[in-house]
Amino acid sequence: MVIIMKPNGTQEQVDRVVERVKTVGLDVHLSVGEQCTLIGVIGDRTLLGETPLEAMPGVDRTAPITAPYKLSSRDFRQEDTVITANGVEIGGAEVVVMAGPCAVESTEQIIQIAKIVKDAGAKFLRGGAFKPRTGPYSFQGLGEKGLKMLAEAKAETGLGIITEVMTPTDVKLVAEYSDILQLGARNMQNFFLLKEVGAAGKPVMLKRGLSATIEEWLLAAEYILAGGNSNVMLCERGIRTFETHTRNTLDLNAVPAVKALSHLPVVVDPSHGTGLIHLVAPMSKAAVAAGADGLLIEVHHDPEHSLTGDSKQSLSPNQFAQLMGELKPLVAAIGREL
């Protein structure tokens, strides 16, 4: 960390800051410039905790040198993390496709879709039993009943299950029925939930918050890793910008950016990320080309009769099969498998 002192500060102010830093066992280097004095803090800055240096007289601001997350950083672990769930590796050579409906609606519906996406090459079945909905008057999901339907679909097809958990008290319940616990964008900074899944010992998919910076996203992952659960994959699902043509702005830059900063696998959700059916296929291909380790795609066998309005972004079985066919040569061209 560098502490930047104000232009017309006094020597006494510098001395007090230096003393404060030394109190916690750190050393400093002073750079006395024409415009201001810089105090370089040497050593592990976490020792400073939240010492409010910026509230001390004469301090203009502090500039961090190192990232505030550790366990999730590439510096901490050089090699890619590979997560195994239901026997499938995520973060390895394979690009893993997870597909299914927005919400679990009935046993028939979920089994039918499970078969469809499995035939087309998906490895995991997605489907919401607990649904975070913007308004209270929308369908909130089938809850535990929905989880049981997912279990039936797994029994029938062998597909792994990924489904969302929304609140700490449900973590154990959802973990019983799923292979990957999904944390939604709205819950990326639900810190009690992060701690709970950190203790759950199940693979977790952490979706990026709508307005979360990459650093905040990795700090949220850090909560889970610090809780003892190292099986965290990240999911880019679109950020909120001024553009209104797409529902969100799927930020593919985040894929190579996160893979440089962190060892964790990155999955992309083009369905929520764009909100427009005709963008799902091109953005799926782009995600894979950018280096994504997996795709999370909404598929519905009968979008017109689904229970959630989100189905307008769901691919039909044919559209999904066609996309999987088009992904194959692309994945091969970049030296991966599907």
Added chain:
Amino acid sequence: MVIIMKPNGTQEQVDRVVERVKTVGLDVHLSVGEQCTLIGVIGDRTLLGETPLEAMPGVDRTAPITAPYKLSSRDFRQEDTVITANGVEIGGAEVVVMAGPCAVESTEQIIQIAKIVKDAGAKFLRGGAFKPRTGPYSFQGLGEKGLKMLAEAKAETGLGIITEVMTPTDVKLVAEYSDILQLGARNMQNFFLLKEVGAAGKPVMLKRGLSATIEEWLLAAEYILAGGNSNVMLCERGIRTFETHTRNTLDLNAVPAVKALSHLPVVVDPSHGTGLIHLVAPMSKAAVAAGADGLLIEVHHDPEHSLTGDSKQSLSPNQFAQLMGELKPLVAAIGREL
């Protein structure tokens, strides 16, 4: 709601949509234009639930005519909602100031600050016992111990208490010790928490999410109102934009905008909203001039030795007293009280 059909659609497609709408008991008006057909839906559109009209063949998109929230809308209730907490009215003639530290640190600290802010004219003491922190290595608050310290400060000064609750299972506990339950920006769409405070029967302050639209904010309030709790005040605390000079962009437009759309009181938090001490006073005045019903301001008696880095945005006791003095003539000029 207007359903806009695609340009080259067929009569059959129009017929199917009309039939679908009529199934739920609604009527339609057709406008057959040169470019496309419009289907106006007549009656209460909530009857359509989430019928996925946009997934039907030939439908281009749907355009809502009415707001998706009800209980929180000005149409539902014309007169301003006035909330009474600890004997103080919020949403009436008085501009209510709530002040205190970012976090409760000790009994001495919180009582000392409580006395300072009371003397300067504040009516509520704010202070976090449960702290939502971006990273897992930051001070997470004193929890229940902190709540008890707040209670001591209330006993000592008579000030009402406002403090944050972060997770559903803590609602009862926090409600015991506080007069107003604060829901933080990161929890604006923590729907289980919204439902729980909806059932708690205590006044609630709902902070706007960092990237929440005004409509989403009112829909979050709707969860609480629909749960039977009508004592909801909204708090603008800054949104996330591209501007990095300020920590957030305090969106004062939201004050008159929300007051036109809704009957709920609106409070403004210029401390988190700007993140810069020297902006707190001018933006407090601007908030009041824009029509805010209250202010939520961070004050610390010794920012340099506080336990959270946020203290860099805390006013000193002198700065707070000066601001209160400056607010007085301004509040009088707009015909309100302080």
Added chain:
Amino acid sequence: MVIIMKPNGTQEQVDRVVERVKTVGLDVHLSVGEQCTLIGVIGDRTLLGETPLEAMPGVDRTAPITAPYKLSSRDFRQEDTVITANGVEIGGAEVVVMAGPCAVESTEQIIQIAKIVKDAGAKFLRGGAFKPRTGPYSFQGLGEKGLKMLAEAKAETGLGIITEVMTPTDVKLVAEYSDILQLGARNMQNFFLLKEVGAAGKPVMLKRGLSATIEEWLLAAEYILAGGNSNVMLCERGIRTFETHTRNTLDLNAVPAVKALSHLPVVVDPSHGTGLIHLVAPMSKAAVAAGADGLLIEVHHDPEHSLTGDSKQSLSPNQFAQLMGELKPLVAAIGREL
């Protein structure tokens, strides 16, 4: 400037950077930390020009210590700049109101509105002769004819004229007819235009770009100041965010923020900033309370028959007169004049 070297860099890389910095006559201070080496550059960093230090091996990034603008900074000039145009001081004790229609439509229209706004207390008449329009099929303004109409309105009322200039070759023409040259948001970074008005010797109002940071805005002002024209006022007119309820997000934080960073006067345009008639009055008051030196407000005597769609955000003569009446006690309460 601080140059932050990469963690595992070599001494040779540090040496090369130091040598490069010394080449231009600057000195350095080294801070050799456990994690990385910091090179503090001592002296006027403009001597480095655009030396691409970040492209040198071993350099992680550079962190500026001082602002990249000079003439517009408060450090360069401590006292507030006061600009005199048509005998009226902007940036002094008075809050100066500039009002008028979106576009000049006819001699009758502009004179009629000029009289109305003068009677209510405005000191400048605004009105576009050259109109920047998003699409080519919209009314593009009356051009020079419109300028002449503005001159007639000035002759009739004595009001100063502020009107927009859109392209370098029109600067002389517009300067003939106006007291203040307005540069629109879309032209904030039209660098040829900035240079031209820098040479024009007329007061300039520089509107903030829709997505311009405060730093970029001050750098744009720097172009004009560096061109020899020190009569620059800044105008906050709303930035682009994710919020769609308001046309733009009027960023009042920018008012006290700019006044701390710079000595230039700041004017606020609540009409374009919000795009909603019912927000113009509350946000005008808020702007004044935040410290604005002036207001730019759209007024039309007959919005329903105006030639631009923007008229939906224009105040009627009555609404404008009422606002001026409400501003008076507010302005007095903060110790200024109207």
Added chain:
Amino acid sequence: MVIIMKPNGTQEQVDRVVERVKTVGLDVHLSVGEQCTLIGVIGDRTLLGETPLEAMPGVDRTAPITAPYKLSSRDFRQEDTVITANGVEIGGAEVVVMAGPCAVESTEQIIQIAKIVKDAGAKFLRGGAFKPRTGPYSFQGLGEKGLKMLAEAKAETGLGIITEVMTPTDVKLVAEYSDILQLGARNMQNFFLLKEVGAAGKPVMLKRGLSATIEEWLLAAEYILAGGNSNVMLCERGIRTFETHTRNTLDLNAVPAVKALSHLPVVVDPSHGTGLIHLVAPMSKAAVAAGADGLLIEVHHDPEHSLTGDSKQSLSPNQFAQLMGELKPLVAAIGREL
């Protein structure tokens, strides 16, 4: 267009609006709902011009049904536009790569880089002679001298030239020396410049503004098309969001979105779009997979000694050659050529 009347409006208000619409020769369909009346406008809405319907009593708002651009829309022209410049087709089967330095610095530099990028497979040489710079103290380009150097590089290598024009009076000059006129992001809404290049009869590359919506971007293209120049390609180069890790957020969603809305070719600039060298290759691949017709990439033979700080995002010759090699199988996999 649908005109949405306010809930408690009167019949007289509806009648006046209908009359107003009929005045210009359009017809209407009324939908009288329980909540409000909708007035569907039938026929070419451009006949309404900017009739300020929203300023009429009783009108709540208007909702457009059709896009405000025409010549640039896919409805106007079904087949893809293919532009030929210097004998190369853009918008056809080939993915066209344009590469070169941020700025032209010297004859030696530009010829050396031209040879490097040509050898690696680029078809156009990019390089700025006129440079839009955020601050007045940065290198502003060599101007006409730089154009002549580009011409020499073309003579030497046969590569087409693409370079930026910043102001209307320079259009003829720049058109003499270049095969494609580039309009930069800051000039996307420089309407005088758009009109001038509309009349220039040279292919144009229109970069998306930093905060321009897709609709505004197509409306800017419409200015050029309406001026009689149909050879317009669009270039996505990153939008401004809250994310600060990347310089901009390269919005690849815009590629398939624009190709659905419009017949114009789309090029992607991952260098400015990300601002980070290590993201250029993955985002180039992603752009191609998303359907981009071309790439605009910064390459410098000696980034460390370049004259602009932007060189930190420039690929070295080796990095560029490697990227071109990696693109080949990818382009083949999607059935295109490089």
